[in-house]
Amino acid sequence: MTTTMPLPRLIRLDDYAPVLGSGEVAELRALASRLQGRTVEMVNSTAVGGGVAEILSRLVPILQELGLAVRWDVITGGNDFFEITKAFHNALHGGPYGMPPASFEIFLAYNEQNRARLQLDAEFTVIHDPQPVALIEARRNRSGHWIWRCHIDLSQPNPTVWSFLEPYVIRYDGAIFSSPEFSRQLPIPQYLFYPCIDPLAEKNRELEPELIRATLERFGIDPQRTILTQISRFDRLKDPVGVVRAYQGVKRYLDCQLVLAGGGAADDPEGGAVLEEVRQAAGGDPDIHLLELPPWSALEINALQRGSTIIIQKSLREGFGLTVTEALWKKKPVVASAVGGIPTQVIHKHTGMLAHSVEGAAYQIRFLLSNPATAARLGEQGHEHVREHFLITSNVKRYLTLFLRLLCP
Amino acid sequence: MSTAKQPFHFVTASYVTRISDQKATNLSELCQGLDNSSDASVFYHTFQSLSRHHFLTEGFSNDFAQWVLAACNRPQLAEQLAALDIRDYLSLAELRGDLRRIVAEYCQANPQHAEQTAFEPFFFCEGMEVTVPLGLEAWTLEDFRGGLERLSHASFYYHFIASRLRLQLRTNDFSLWLSTSMGLNGLAQRANRIDIYTNTLESARDILVSLVKEELSR
Numbered sequence: 001m002t003t004t005m006p007l008p009r010l011i012r013l014d015d016y017a018p019v020l021g022s023g024e025v026a027e028l029r030a031l032a033s034r035l036q037g038r039t040v041e042m043v044n045s046t047a048v049g050g051g052v053a054e055i056l057s058r059l060v061p062i063l064q065e066l067g068l069a070v071r072w073d074v075i076t077g078g079n080d081f082f083e084i085t086k087a088f089h090n091a092l093h094g095g096p097y098g099m100p101p102a103s104f105e106i107f108l109a110y111n112e113q114n115r116a117r118l119q120l121d122a123e124f125t126v127i128h129d130p131q132p133v134a135l136i137e138a139r140r141n142r143s144g145h146w147i148w149r150c151h152i153d154l155s156q157p158n159p160t161v162w163s164f165l166e167p168y169v170i171r172y173d174g175a176i177f178s179s180p181e182f183s184r185q186l187p188i189p190q191y192l193f194y195p196c197i198d199p200l201a202e203k204n205r206e207l208e209p210e211l212i213r214a215t216l217e218r219f220g221i222d223p224q225r226t227i228l229t230q231i232s233r234f235d236r237l238k239d240p241v242g243v244v245r246a247y248q249g250v251k252r253y254l255d256c257q258l259v260l261a262g263g264g265a266a267d268d269p270e271g272g273a274v275l276e277e278v279r280q281a282a283g284g285d286p287d288i289h290l291l292e293l294p295p296w297s298a299l300e301i302n303a304l305q306r307g308s309t310i311i312i313q314k315s316l317r318e319g320f321g322l323t324v325t326e327a328l329w330k331k332k333p334v335v336a337s338a339v340g341g342i343p344t345q346v347i348h349k350h351t352g353m354l355a356h357s358v359e360g361a362a363y364q365i366r367f368l369l370s371n372p373a374t375a376a377r378l379g380e381q382g383h384e385h386v387r388e389h390f391l392i393t394s395n396v397k398r399y400l401t402l403f404l405r406l407l408c409p
Numbered sequence: 410m411s412t413a414k415q416p417f418h419f420v421t422a423s424y425v426t427r428i429s430d431q432k433a434t435n436l437s438e439l440c441q442g443l444d445n446s447s448d449a450s451v452f453y454h455t456f457q458s459l460s461r462h463h464f465l466t467e468g469f470s471n472d473f474a475q476w477v478l479a480a481c482n483r484p485q486l487a488e489q490l491a492a493l494d495i496r497d498y499l500s501l502a503e504l505r506g507d508l509r510r511i512v513a514e515y516c517q518a519n520p521q522h523a524e525q526t527a528f529e530p531f532f533f534c535e536g537m538e539v540t541v542p543l544g545l546e547a548w549t550l551e552d553f554r555g556g557l558e559r560l561s562h563a564s565f566y567y568h569f570i571a572s573r574l575r576l577q578l579r580t581n582d583f584s585l586w587l588s589t590s591m592g593l594n595g596l597a598q599r600a601n602r603i604d605i606y607t608n609t610l611e612s613a614r615d616i617l618v619s620l621v622k623e624e625l626s627r
Contacts, residue, residue, distance in 0.1 A: 021561070023559050026559065031421075033541070189427055191428065347475075384464035384609075385464065
């Protein structure tokens with residue numbers, strides 16, 4: 001029989017003290033003491049699913065516990081609205097925009113509907129991502145403080161979509177980006193808030209060694225042997241075939257197994273094709289484990305990460321790369337590509353190893369397997385890096401600090 | 410137990426990072442950036458960098474040196490930049506001047522490297538500070554020890570590292586109080602000698618707590 005560490009039914013701020021230290025929790029309380037009763041409204045487009053909803057579902061209760069009057073509102077819209085915002089999303093990442101010109105009117109009409117429905121009278125209004133960006137129209141006489149939190153990479157946006165959105169964005173008091181690389185040149189202040197993970201969430205909390213072992217065995221992985229793992233969708237941009245090649249480069253010298261675990265193959269035609277390419281590259285090697293995991297596999301992912309010897313993230317393009325954050329938090333040595341937000345997390349030779357090619361990744365893995373003391377040091381330092389910068393509590397602190405700065409510039 | 414002339418007030422500081430419009434894609438642009446960036450930006454990439462990466466106790470001292478090494482592959486220049494010890498500076502203007510001079514001299518001596526595109530750009534940022542009292546004060550050395558043990562990293566950093574600029578003295582808040590309010594000059598000097606480059610904030614605090622305990626046991 002396997003057991004898991006007990007998880008509090010309702011996570012309270014004090015539950016973070018063993019992770020952060022009581023001084024850090026006291027500091028959050030000290031910062032919040034000057035914001036007691038201040039009203040905050042967070043607005044996004046989904047209540048569940050997706051990284052933003054995941055962050056808000058922890059951020060909002062913590063801010064409330066700290067004494068701020070926080071409300072979280074989710075905008076509504078028809079399928080046509082969400083098709084348009086999905087197209088916006090892809091276009092803002094640099095893709096083409098194929099929707100008709102009327103799509104902009106539909107977008108604004110839904111924003112207008114939501115504007116009529118929502119209160120939008122808080123002292124601090126934080127609008128997340130492009131979907132509700134036009135709610136800034138609700139602001140009267142520059143009342144309150146309005147912030148736009150952009151969770152996506154705007155470094156190379158499609159000009160048609162960006163030129164439509166920008167006039168709304170620049171009416172805010174400031175914009176928050178996840179990385180300097182993702183920001184734009186704007187006439188309003190831009191702030192840096194890293195994405196974050198919750199150390200007490202199912203995907204990140206401590207697990208009993210027995211549960212980790214049992215999970216590995218359930219997937220046919222030998223816990224006694226070296227395990228290299230990449231957790232990612234079966235997507236060409238995550239370069240799973242490159243990971244197989246790197247593993248093969250390691251296996252010539254050192255015994256190891258490879259785990260490629262992720263979703264995307266069942267519901268995405270391209271995912272299925274990529275999985276097939278990976279199967280071919282694997283060539284029937286019994287030490288390569290391809291795991292198609294459903295979206296509710298947080299515990300399994302946690303166990304796979306914790307049971308691994310080295311975590312790989314050999315992406316060709318990446319957003320921030322929260323799977324790297326998760327691995328670092330678990331004190332795992334990481335070998336990753338220097339793309340997107342990864343170099344912010346993996347400081348080469350300090351908190352992990354960066355690689356620029358299949359051969360480079362294979363070499364760094366071999367180096368770490370041959371130098372376990374170095375691997376352990378990187379893991380420890382990576383954990384501290386996450387503790388300082390990429391936890392939900394750091395995000396809470398950034399919001400408190402920003403609100404205080406806005407009150408007293 | 411002796412009582413201080415003035416209590417020590419523990420404060421914490423929190424920073425929100427502002428992304429500036431400036432970036433550098435080569436050493437020459439870094440030099441220009443150092444000319445034009447704000448004091449808050451020089452502070453962020455030097456003093457605050459030490460705090461943000463305090464858990465790295467070897468080979469990482471400021472963002473400029475790290476970028477020159479990792480993105481420009483210029484270890485000689487990186488070493489020169491890393492060798493600047495923020496404890497030697499009482500003003501950001503002075504620190505900026507030295508950073509700029511070192512980069513400019515390198516570019517002049519190695520023009521072939523000055524315009525080479527870095528592997529990734531350097532983005533200039535600024536740290537915007539908010540300070541909040543923790544409601545903790547020390548009238549005695551015992552109170553002081555108790556307060557130290559309860560401090561967050563940010564608070565310790567504020568009093569021990571960032572204070573040097575604020576005070577415009579080659580000391581820190583803790584040493585200043587120990588010396589001027591408690592008359593403990595020896596302890597103040599020992600505290601001021603704790604190496605912030607080879608310790609984490611946590612280990613530096615532990616050393617300071619040990620020094621205070623030693624003093625208490627005399």
